[in-house]
Amino acid sequence: MNKKIDFTLNGKAVSRDVPTHRLLLDLLRDEIGATGTKEGCGTGDCGACTVMMNGKPVNSCLILSGELAGADIVTIEGLKIGAELHAVQKAFVQDGGAQCGYCTPGMLMMSKALLDSNNNPSEEEIRYALSGNLCRCTGYAKIVQAVQDAAAMLRSKNP
């Protein structure tokens, strides 16, 4: 069954006729062409598909397009502020917080979600927030470091 859905994607209004059973992840990647969001496990274990929905991080692999009416979705493509990278992106680049890079969009979205509510997280808080994001390269130490550095960047901007 198809349905006309109006929602916001990265600040822009989207109006599309979509099959209600289409997963948000597939809608983004296959129909809209926003391929930054990745699929890892497809069952909500790995976090590679993390996007923000109404300001909260969620697994886009478990959301049906039928649920999207009125939703505000932000993906990795919407993380950059104008021409400038978001602090989490800058810090991941600077610290080598990405190895193969597949988990990175999800890691960045979840890190942003953490820093939105806490700009001075402890290592424990960072590990807790990222416990649903798996890095198959096991590059966790540098990821944690990058989130700490991103937090410092945000604090120096908004002390």
Added chain:
Amino acid sequence: MKRTEAFDFYQPATLQEASQLLKDNGPGGRFLAGGTDLVIAMKEKGLLPKYIVDLKRVPGLSGIRENSDGSIAIGALTTLYTIETSALIKKKYPFLAQSAAEVGSIQIRNRATIGGNISNASPSADTSPALVALGVTATIASASGERKIPVEEFFKGPGQSVMNADEILTEITIPKTAANLVGEYIKFSPREMMDLAYVGVAAVYNLAADKKCTGVRIVLGAVAPTPIRAKRAEAVLEGQILSEALAEKAGQTAAEEAKPISDVRSSADYRRAMVGTMTKRALLNAATGPAKSWYDRRDRRY
């Protein structure tokens, strides 16, 4: 990963309408809350609903409210993350907040709802032991009215509950409890929140200044077809002064009461042994106050 297949999709604006849809359309329909069990069942377990009724457009089904009689009502669509982070729940029932925090990742808990966690009736559901221990009542509604049932009597088996297909869990109510009530939920699972409980134990009791324990409730998850109360273990501690020896004895008794199975996660024997250990620790931890942090919550299981 397999994709979901086409289905009819409804977004009713009232409970009556939602329940009527299930009545009118017949078998093969499923209610949708957060989707973290339903969509996974469709992708991983071959569930093919004919139609889905999304409850998220029905107003008034989420939120946490303290009533004038001291009870607390939690709407069925309240997310587990909201419960985990609620100042009221953390203050009054930290072990319930803790049980909600044991379910999957933050991404999952931003979608998963308390009503869904109960309705799905998984024997290993993390919130169920704490809810049964607190004597929580579930409100169930349909087009023909409303009924209330203790969560303790709600479960009938894995995936089975007392609810009919057209009934919707709308709210749970935590009755007023004594000011000296303490509790602990331990999820024993080596991968913590990212895997199901091998064993779940909720222990709740009123702790007097002299450490006398009354109103003892010990509820086990993942070791029987439904969450079960370990009533003989409760009796071991009831009216007694808490001690390590008594907690040990209650643990051993709870282990005898468990009816675990062997599966991919654990053998029945290991589960039974862990029921003993985790019950003992839950009873002792409850008396020391809530865990200070995630690491603390992890470490004090061992």
